[in-house]
Amino acid sequence: MDTAADERLAERLAELRVERGWTLEELAQRADVSRSTLSRVERSEVSPTAALLGRLCAVYGRSMSRLLAEVEAAPARLVRAADQRIWRDEATGYVRRSVSPPHGSLRAEVIEGLLPAGADIAYDKPDDTGREHHLWVLDGLLSMTVDGTEHLLEAGDCLRFTAETSRFHCPGPTGARYALVVVEP
Structure with a gap:
């Protein structure tokens, strides 16, 4: 992903947490990830690993592809x-x-x-x-x-x-x- 997409991913992850009314601490407990790591990911200071994205997707009830698609424009018929x-x-x-x-x-x-x-x-x-x-x-x-x-x-x-x-x-x-x-x- 490019830098802009990384930033949109970070924003979307923060939005998902806020939509559920969770604090970083609550998300950290649900995902079994440190609060500081989640904070750095949401601020786009670090890119999440595949394992971390997998944990967050499980907590949010969506596939990794769906999450990544949410930060991109609607797909065309032909890619x-x-x-x-x-x-x-x-x-x-x-x-x-x-x-x-x-x-x-x-x-x-x-x-x-x-x-x-x-x-x-x-x-x-x-x-x-x-x-x-x-x-x-x-x-x-x-x-x-x-x-x-x-x-x-x-x-x-x-x-x-x-x-x-x-x-x-x-x-x-x-x-x-x-x-x-x-x-x-």
Whole structure:
């Protein structure tokens, strides 16, 4: 994301908290994240990691893609590769491309994920929204843990799941590239 998008994301996260009437302390308890980290994220002093965004999205009851779409203009019918939103998690090296951005009238979205060898991302805040996920590994090897059950996926494998918790781990020796289709209930 660019600097302006980072600032819009920070503003949107602060708006979501205020809309619910929560203090930073209340959000920190709900998301199990330090108050100071949340404050720095909301002031756009630091970019949130994928894991932190996952925790906040779980607390706010929305997918990460929907949150990121809320800070962008409404998507066009055709989204050229050069115009697809890319978000990077500097802490893990994870790259997330919103191939078909979510839209209020649509129930599905397509995401491309690039996870470098050794990267490990846990989404440990329960997602009770009933979202259906279809994860299709395009290249590499991906260890996917869903609600405590590990699945080792190779290129071509597809895992369908609804999850309370999940963990993406790329054991290497090369990175993993996958497509993730998220379907809202």
